[in-house]
Amino acid sequence: MHAGTFAPPVRPVGGARAVRALFLVLAVLAALVGVSLPAAGPAHAAVPDRWGFAYLDNPTPPLGYVPDTSRQWGSWPTPATNPVRVEQVGTGSYVVHFPLIAGPGGIAHVTAVGRTGSWCQVKGWGTAGTGQDVAVGCYRPGGAPVNNQFTVLYTTSSGVPSPAVGSYGYVFANPTGSVVTQYNSAGGTNTVGPGGTGIWKVWLPGLGQSAPVGNLEVTAVDASAGARCKVADWSPSASGQTAVVACFNAANAPYNTRWTLSYSEKRAVHGPALPPNNYGYLWFNGSVPPGTNYNSSGATNTLAGSVPYTVTLPNIAVPSDTAQVTAFGPGPDYCGLALPWARSAGTVSLYPLCFNGSGSPIGSRFFTAFSSAF
Structure with a gap:
């Protein structure tokens, strides 16, 4: 199964919205089938190459919804007048459209917002026209889909950053431990080793320090079922960072799924440093x-x-x-x-x-x- 292939249940909608939702799902499916490791690009003056983030403040957004404009931005031209839009394509199922940053690779993260115990995960992402679509699924305890607020980001990097402030890296991995795409600001190659069911060890060479410094984020990527992933352990060293990722299904059992992990030290969560200055x-x-x-x-x-x-x-x-x-x-x-x-x-x-x-x-x-x- 390719990363990001999903078929969310489309909720009853009428007229133009139904047609739009259907075409949106088909477009994202087509974009996400065949995701592969992109060829290494040339060195860039800054990291990341393309990025965007948003906060879905309305869990039942109308067609063409523009979420909270004070909590969205991206690397495309004029994001203030060319905003992120979110479509709901089923109960708890959304597609976030980041305009004008089409291209392969990268990772996505999502975090649920609310007090009910619901969680959100990435279903997949890929090019849709000139933009980048990220599909998100949210679930209540027990695994039933639920409408929910969330924050989401997409980012992709290549080359060795300048200035060389801190360190940054990411991995998008399959359940087998094979790496779909990865980035390492020190120029190294990140690797993943599978353990038992729902357990993986990630090696990020050349990043960080021997003492705990920086930040880790992990997100489950599953197109068909509720899944949650986290950092189970972290072992810093002078030669790189070792993190253990653990994933679970909605019944709290260890579960093999895809996932993304990012590490940032004196860099923002989506990769850049100076700017942003905040x-x-x-x-x-x-x-x-x-x-x-x-x-x-x-x-x-x-x-x-x-x-x-x-x-x-x-x-x-x-x-x-x-x-x-x-x-x-x-x-x-x-x-x-x-x-x-x-x-x-x-x-x-x-x-x-x-x-x-x-x-x-x-x-x-x-x-x-x-x-x-x-």
Whole structure:
């Protein structure tokens, strides 16, 4: 099965909307069949090559819906007047259209927003005309599709970045451990080794440091079933970073699926550095290691509460912006955002909320990342 092939149940819609939804699904299916590792491109002056992010604030969007304009942006010309649009093609099933960034490769991440224990995953992505479409599916505890808010990003990189600030890499992997596409800002080749069912070890050579620094994000990619993925373990070293990815199905059993992982150190969650000048991240693992608490303004981020947490990032509240959350640790616990991030007097407040396998809120461990486009 190719990454991203999916056939979401189309909800009853009428007239032009039904026709539009059908053609949209067919177009995305056609684009996503045959996804393969792109040939290495020439070195670029900056990373990433193409990118976009958005926040779906309306879980039942009308035809041609433009989501929150203060929480979407991208690398195409005039994003302020050429916005992201979202189509709903079934219960809990959406296609996010990023204009004018068509092309192969890259990765996508998604994070559910809400307090009900629902989660969202990527179904697939690919070129649609001149744009890039990312298909997203959201599920309630137990695995039934549900309409839900979410944040989503797509990004793709090539070459060695200049300036060489921090480090950045990503992987899109199959259940067998074969790598569909990958990027490493140090010029290395990322690899994946499968373990037991639902377990993989990822090696990112040349990135990071021997102590924990930076941020990790992981997203399940499954076209046909509810799946959740997380970082089960992380082992930094001077020669690179080792991360263990664990995935589960809706019944909380270990599950083989596709997934994306990204690592960023002194870089925004979608890859760039300087600009944007306003981004940050934080890893909570019972404590907050200093190298995983980063704010591009030089301020110190803070953590408070637990259900939900409040992560405060001073001096970087510059819309348009985005955020992602990934759970950390063994077991089927998972995390999202309780509600959209807040901005006040230059400060951003994120509200990570974690759940056990039954969908009940709990205190747990997580990675979270925030970035402005600027």
